[in-house]
Amino acid sequence: MRNRLNGFGRILLTGALLTASAAMAPAQNTPKPDNSKTNKQEAVPPTADQQKNNKSDREITREIRKSIMDDKTLSSNAHNVKVITQHGMVTLKGPVRSDEEKKTVEEKATSVAGAANVKNEITVMSADSSKTTKTTK
DSSP states (O other): OHHHHHHHHHHHHHHHHHHHHHHHSOOOOOOOOOOHHHHHHHTSSSOGGGOOOSHHHHHHHHHHHHHHHHOTTSOHHHHTOEEEEETTEEEEEEEESOHHHHHHHHHHHHHHHOGGGEEEEEEEEOTTSSOEEEOOO
């Protein structure tokens, strides 16, 4: 019986030591992505959380989003452009890979909401793809 307690005691002690060492181990020093510049730019209204929840605005956004997603020639960045509709006014935000993609997304929004109701704040990514250049229309 003494050997059993001794073995069980060793298991408990080993478990306690492993738990304590894991808690005391320094956190991994993985750098966090620095997108604070992008976040500051996106803090300018309207933001996605300000999307209106009335039926007409939701429908406009849904139609534009569907049109963008159905176009398989667009990059994943273009597919992820934010479409924000407030009282019939559509704002497009986010990075795309080229001026052509920017124009294509804007045309899709314009075909649904009308040219006077679309504000294009899409940015075109630079060649090194870590920076974006703001070219608004």
